[in-house]
Amino acid sequence: xxxxKTALPYIISGISVGGQYALIAIGYTMVYGIxxxxxxxxxxxxxxxxxxxxxxAASFPLYVxxxxxxILTVLLGFTIERVAYRPLRSAPRMSVMxxxxxxxxxxxxxxxxxxxxxxxxxxxxxxxxDRITVFGLDTTRVTVxxxxxTILLVVALVLLINYTKLGMAMRxxxxxxxxxxxxxxxxxxxxxxxxxxxxxxxxxxxxxYFTNYPGVVxxxxxxxxxxxxxxxVFGGIGSIPGAVIGAFIIGIAESLIKGLDTILIVNGxxxxxxxxxxxxxxxxxxxxxxxxxxxxxxxxGEKQTDKV
Amino acid sequence: MKKFLAMMLALCMVxxxxxxxxxxxxxxxxxxxxxxxxxxxxxxxxxxxxQYANAVCPEVEIDxxxxxxxxxxxxxxxxxxxxxxxxxxxxxxxxxxVLGSYGSGVSIAAGDTFANAMVPAIGVTCTNPQVTSECDxxxxxxxxxxxxxxxxxxxxxxxxxxxxxxxxxxxxDDYSGGLxxxxxxxxxxxxxxxxxxxxxxxxxxxxxxxxxxxxxxxFFSPVSTEAAAQIIAKANTxxxxxxILAGDTWDSNVILQAAKGTDLNINVTTFYQEGADAEFDxxxxxxxxxxxxxxxxxxxxxxxAAVTVMGYDAxxxxxxxxxxxxSVDPEAVLEAIPSxxxxxxxxxxxxxxxxxxxxxxxxxxxxxxxxxxxxFVTVAKAA
Numbered sequence: 001x002x003x004x005k006t007a008l009p010y011i012i013s014g015i016s017v018g019g020q021y022a023l024i025a026i027g028y029t030m031v032y033g034i035x036x037x038x039x040x041x042x043x044x045x046x047x048x049x050x051x052x053x054x055x056x057a058a059s060f061p062l063y064v065x066x067x068x069x070x071i072l073t074v075l076l077g078f079t080i081e082r083v084a085y086r087p088l089r090s091a092p093r094m095s096v097m098x099x100x101x102x103x104x105x106x107x108x109x110x111x112x113x114x115x116x117x118x119x120x121x122x123x124x125x126x127x128x129x130d131r132i133t134v135f136g137l138d139t140t141r142v143t144v145x146x147x148x149x150t151i152l153l154v155v156a157l158v159l160l161i162n163y164t165k166l167g168m169a170m171r172x173x174x175x176x177x178x179x180x181x182x183x184x185x186x187x188x189x190x191x192x193x194x195x196x197x198x199x200x201x202x203x204x205x206x207x208x209y210f211t212n213y214p215g216v217v218x219x220x221x222x223x224x225x226x227x228x229x230x231x232x233v234f235g236g237i238g239s240i241p242g243a244v245i246g247a248f249i250i251g252i253a254e255s256l257i258k259g260l261d262t263i264l265i266v267n268g269x270x271x272x273x274x275x276x277x278x279x280x281x282x283x284x285x286x287x288x289x290x291x292x293x294x295x296x297x298x299x300x301g302e303k304q305t306d307k308v
Numbered sequence: 309m310k311k312f313l314a315m316m317l318a319l320c321m322v323x324x325x326x327x328x329x330x331x332x333x334x335x336x337x338x339x340x341x342x343x344x345x346x347x348x349x350x351x352x353x354x355x356x357x358x359q360y361a362n363a364v365c366p367e368v369e370i371d372x373x374x375x376x377x378x379x380x381x382x383x384x385x386x387x388x389x390x391x392x393x394x395x396x397x398x399x400x401x402x403x404x405x406v407l408g409s410y411g412s413g414v415s416i417a418a419g420d421t422f423a424n425a426m427v428p429a430i431g432v433t434c435t436n437p438q439v440t441s442e443c444d445x446x447x448x449x450x451x452x453x454x455x456x457x458x459x460x461x462x463x464x465x466x467x468x469x470x471x472x473x474x475x476x477x478x479x480x481d482d483y484s485g486g487l488x489x490x491x492x493x494x495x496x497x498x499x500x501x502x503x504x505x506x507x508x509x510x511x512x513x514x515x516x517x518x519x520x521x522x523x524x525x526x527f528f529s530p531v532s533t534e535a536a537a538q539i540i541a542k543a544n545t546x547x548x549x550x551x552i553l554a555g556d557t558w559d560s561n562v563i564l565q566a567a568k569g570t571d572l573n574i575n576v577t578t579f580y581q582e583g584a585d586a587e588f589d590x591x592x593x594x595x596x597x598x599x600x601x602x603x604x605x606x607x608x609x610x611x612x613a614a615v616t617v618m619g620y621d622a623x624x625x626x627x628x629x630x631x632x633x634x635s636v637d638p639e640a641v642l643e644a645i646p647s648x649x650x651x652x653x654x655x656x657x658x659x660x661x662x663x664x665x666x667x668x669x670x671x672x673x674x675x676x677x678x679x680x681x682x683x684f685v686t687v688a689k690a691a
């Protein structure tokens with residue numbers, strides 16, 4: 001019981017972090033599922049959404065700023081696909097990947113230029129950034145809301161993919177590009193829709209994330225983006241439930257590792273610090289390697305079959 | 309056509325880099341500071357002090373001739389890997405002396421570059437001992453971490469009545485790691501919990517929980533202001549319930565803004581207390597408020613950071629060194645620096661045999677979370 005009590009704060013913070021990773025991871029996994037492209041710029045779109053909020057909320061009230069941020073971010077995602085990826089549709093996959101890396105650095109450096117490299121304070125969104133008490137723990141409301149909102153959005157997304165015409169088109173395109181084109185599917189609009197959904201989720205994720213950790217810098221997208229990417233691969237890239245479960249596992253594991261020293265000391269298992277907290281990031285990536293060694297397609301990944 | 313356009317674009321970019329002009333009788337002082345990255349905010353404030361000093365006194369008389377002082381900037385991006393190339397760019401542009409940097413790690417990393425070129429560097433607020441002890445051309449005008457760590461540990465014990473301390477440093481960061489070690493030495497190893505967070509960490513909630521769970525009664529985290537803002541936010545939402553203690557980096561309005569409206573108790577040691585020299589304060593505040601770029605670099609208000617004042621003193625210390633050398637040749641300046649003394653806004657500056665300033669007092673300030681300004685607590689002297 002004592003063990004549970006000391007571990008609980010870490011688990012709660014882990015679930016919250018996991019929920020935020022999940023919202024970014026979906027963007028990675030959906031684009032990969034359809035285009036077989038790892039969209040390296042996704043983490044930076046997330047960062048730009050944070051910066052947009054900082055600047056827009058400075059001159060408009062929040063009920064204008066929040067929709068405006070979402071719309072502008074979606075527009076950005078759409079434009080990136082249109083300008084940097086669509087012209088390369090028939091080019092080798094490597095070229096598109098390099099283009100994605102280019103977009104990522106472009107966004108980072110633009111942000112560096114505009115902010116001057118300084119930390120921008122994210123505006124506090126009332127109600128969700130209030131301090132509340134759960135199971136005797138002090139935390140913010142957003143910590144509790146994040147996992148539920150994430151699951152809600154994912155369920156909506158899965159329904160969209162399984163039961164709508166657009167979803168069916170998406171599934172068809174991800175199975176076979178050319179055949180679905182022959183069947184009359186407008187693949188360009190399907191791909192655009194994918195990017196719009198992905199960036200929409202990244203914008204929502206950025207609001208939850210930066211409310212929790214209120215500082216935006218040009219490299220803010222880096223670590224969350226990387227972790228979300230790991231989560232997507234971990235769960236089986238291309239699979240949406242996989243990405244979400246992967247994100248939660250990574251969030252919780254990371255948080256527990258950081259607190260493991262303290263948990264063990266408080267429960268009397270060890271008497272001195274052993275410095276495990278230092279390895280929290282290393283652990284994430286070791287976990288990735290182990291999963292990939294035993295299950296190369298990730299937890300829920302489809303088995304790749306080469307077409308003849 | 310497309311190829312031609314791409315070619316032209318590339319050429320334009322190359323030529324833009326080559327544009328530079330020269331004038332007669334100019335002495336160049338290198339400004340080696342982080343303008344971006346983790347320490348960007350602090351670096352910019354330190355540069356502001358130098359720029360103000362340059363605006364106050366743009367000329368210097370060396371060996372009977374009047375020279376215009378030109379500041380040459382290099383951004384070390386708060387990163388130890390980028391520091392040597394930034395230092396090299398200063399050396400290549402022919403500076404006589406270098407000022408900076410904010411942050412000890414980058415100064416240590418750039419030491420070799422300056423030493424090879426025999427260009428003297430004057431550390432402004434880098435407090436790690438290795439900056440000068442490992443490098444013959446590095447000098448410094450501020451106090452050192454062994455001193456600062458001892459002062460902070462004493463303050464935690466005597467004034468805050470703490471018996472167990474939680475120390476948090478950034479992994480691979482010479483400044484916070486070093487300062488934590490000196491703090492732990494002075495406070496007693498058995499009474500400290502020491503943890504490090506990896507680069508790029510944004511979630512500090514687990515570290516706050518660790519400190520609470522281990523029953524600590526002071527939270528010592530002399531980290532960069534960027535991490536500090538996150539720590540303050542989390543400490544507030546998780547009701548930390550113990551005083552926060554930090555070193556000179558936290559003397560910044562980033563901290564004041566983050567802490568305003570919270571119920572935290574934040575104490576820092578620093579180099580200068582606003583109000584010690586009213587005339588100087590008024591002058592620099594007017595100068596900062598008079599220019600929107602300066603105002604933005606100072607974090608949007610005219611609250612004076614100690615590093616700005618240190619930057620101001622460093623500039624004049626460098627001018628004294630140039631006068632003493634009687635030449636703009638870096639090697640002559642290097643020879644002249646050890647015997648230079650200067651009466652600055654932050655106190656008198658004289659160097660010892662290692663090249664460190666002889667300083668025996670630090671200011672302790674606490675953050676007034678209602679008004680968002682620093683309250684003076686005490687002047688701490690070395691034991």
